[in-house]
Each structure stands twice: as C-alpha cells, then as structure tokens.
Amino acid sequence: xxxxxxxxxxxxxxxxxxxxxxxxxxxxxxxxxxxxxMLADRATKGSLVVVPWGVLVVTxxxxxxxxxxxxxxxxxxxxxxxxxxxxxxxxxAVTVSTARDRLTGIxxxxxxxxxxxxxxxxxxxxxxxxxxxxxxxxxxxxxxxASPLFADLAESALRLVDAPRDSGVVAPxxxxxxxxxxxxxxxxxxxxxxxxRSREVTSADPRPLAALVAARIGAxxxxxxxxxxxxxxxxxxxxxxKACALHLGAPLERAGALDEVAAFVPxxxxxxxTAFVEERRPSVEIDAExxxxxx
Numbered sequence: 001x002x003x004x005x006x007x008x009x010x011x012x013x014x015x016x017x018x019x020x021x022x023x024x025x026x027x028x029x030x031x032x033x034x035x036x037x038m039l040a041d042r043a044t045k046g047s048l049v050v051v052p053w054g055v056l057v058v059t060x061x062x063x064x065x066x067x068x069x070x071x072x073x074x075x076x077x078x079x080x081x082x083x084x085x086x087x088x089x090x091x092x093a094v095t096v097s098t099a100r101d102r103l104t105g106i107x108x109x110x111x112x113x114x115x116x117x118x119x120x121x122x123x124x125x126x127x128x129x130x131x132x133x134x135x136x137x138x139x140x141x142x143x144x145x146a147s148p149l150f151a152d153l154a155e156s157a158l159r160l161v162d163a164p165r166d167s168g169v170v171a172p173x174x175x176x177x178x179x180x181x182x183x184x185x186x187x188x189x190x191x192x193x194x195x196x197r198s199r200e201v202t203s204a205d206p207r208p209l210a211a212l213v214a215a216r217i218g219a220x221x222x223x224x225x226x227x228x229x230x231x232x233x234x235x236x237x238x239x240x241x242k243a244c245a246l247h248l249g250a251p252l253e254r255a256g257a258l259d260e261v262a263a264f265v266p267x268x269x270x271x272x273x274t275a276f277v278e279e280r281r282p283s284v285e286i287d288a289e290x291x292x293x294x295x
C-alpha cells in the first residue's frame with residue numbers, strides 16, 4: 001500500500017499532544033503494521049491513523065481504537081491555490097468527530113478522504129452489525145459487546161459441515177457409496193461465494209460464518225471474495241476473512257497479517273484466529289468448476 005499522508009492536528013489536541021493523522025489514499029489505507037510503526041515513532045507527541053476498520057489514536061504511549069460505528073462524522077475542507085496559471089489543491093483540513101472528541105488535521109495537498117466522507121454512515125452500520133449464527137443472516141449470535149466470538153463461530157461452522165443436510169445451504173451431493181468430493185461440494189461453494197459478495201442488508205451479518213464454512217470445506221474458489229473482505233469496515237469480519245483466506249492458502253502479502261486488526265478485536269479472537277490458520281488445510285479443495293461428465 002502507498003505511504004500514508006501525515007496530517008498535523010490543528011486546534012484542540014488530545015491531552016495537550018500535537019496529534020497527527022494518517023490516510024493512505026482514496027481507495028486504499030495504511031495497514032495496521034505501518035500504522036503501528038508510525039504510532040511508535042510519534043508516541044511522545046501523539047498520533048492518529050485512519051485504517052480500514054476505524055481510527056487509531058495514541059497519546060502518551062497508550063493506543064485507543066475507534067471503530068467506524070463510534071465515528072459520528074468525517075468532514076473534508078479542501079483549499080485551493082495557484083501553481084502558475086493552474087488551480088491546485090494546496091491544503092486539506094480533515095475533521096473526525098466522535099461522541100467525546102473532535103480532531104482536525106491539516107495536510108499539504110490532497111488526502112483522498114472523499115470515500116470516508118461519503119461512506120461513513122454505511123461503514124458505521126456495517127461495523128455495528130451483529131454477527132449471524134445462520135447463513136441467511138436472520139439470527140444474531142448472542143454475545144455481549146466486545147466479547148470473544150471466533151472460537152464459538154468456528155464450532156458452528158464445523159457443525160454445519162458435519163451435518164450439511166441440516167444447514168439448508170451447505171450440502172454435498174453424495175456420490176458412490178456416500179463419498180463426497182470437490183465437485184459434489186461445488187454448489188455449496190457457489191452459494192457461499194454469493195453470501196461473501198452480498199451487500200444485502202440483513203438482521204445480522206452472515207459473512208463470517210460463510211467464510212468459516214468455506215474454509216472448513218476447502219473452498220479455495222472463495223479466496224478472492226475473502227481477500228475483498230480483509231478491508232471490511234468491521235474488524236471482526238476482517239479478522240475472519242484474513243484467517244480463512246490464509247487457512248485456504250492465500251499468500252500473506254495479499255491477506256495481510258492477523259495482527260493488523262488486533263486493536264479492533266478481543267485478544268482471545270486473535271489467538272483463536274491464529275490457531276485456526278495453523279490447522280491443517282482440508283483434504284477436499286474446490287478451486288474450479290467441476291469437470292463435465294459424459295453420459
């Protein structure tokens with residue numbers, strides 16, 4: 001990803017520190033690893049970094065994560081000047097507001113924050129959406145806010161795979177002597193891809209469960225869809241997508257390290273996701289359309 005743009009915070013600063021904000025372009029973001037290094041470099045004076053899953057603030061060496069659903073507003077004020085006869089963006093003022101803070105950053109030139117301004121409400125809603133315990137997104141997993149969920153959700157996915165007929169969605173077509181193979185799971189793989197790609201608003205988000213089921217059945221065809229979700233506004237959705245993509249064999253440089261989202265998920269979920277990645281990959285792999293069979 002490109003280097004992040006540094007914005008010096010203007011006006012009121014958190015705890016009296018001179019805050020800085022970072023943004024990495026209109027369509028991409030600073031990775032948490034890059035943000036963490038930037039935060040460490042500036043820990044003595046305070047820093048603020050915008051990442052796909054929210055905003056990171058460090059003051060006095062303390063790290064605070066603000067998920068998108070806690071961000072109330074993002075404002076962008078672009079100031080123009082002249083470079084000879086050409087009008088250019090000379091400065092950008094960015095204001096991020098929460099229930100308790102209002103942080104305004106100034107940067108030279110353009111910072112590409114238009115997507116955050118336009119999508120802040122949608123990102124916030126997606127970040128706040130509860131995780132579904134079913135693949136139709138009708139029932140939310142009942143856990144307290146900020147409670148670990150990865151291990152329980154992985155067990156739910158395993159139960160769906162072990163008893164596929166009960167899922168209504170995940171079901172192999174059994175072959176000779178009841179055996180199933182990659183082609184018999186293909187229909188399920190296609191259904192899971194549709195769930196992972198869906199932008200349909202449901203009562204709860206079924207994508208984490210679909211991702212874990214895909215990983216359990218070895219649906220490598222789902223890897224591109226999982227890679228698109230590693231920058232999802234929800235830190236938990238991103239963690240699950242990363243873990244499942246890596247479990248299925250996606251390269252680390254594409255999926256990104258799990259600890260990129262560490263500040264936005266419970267530590268128990270990070271441990272469980274790490275263990276899931278390290279499990280043996282399933283023996284059944286679905287990576288293409290099933291071969292046509294002659295009559």
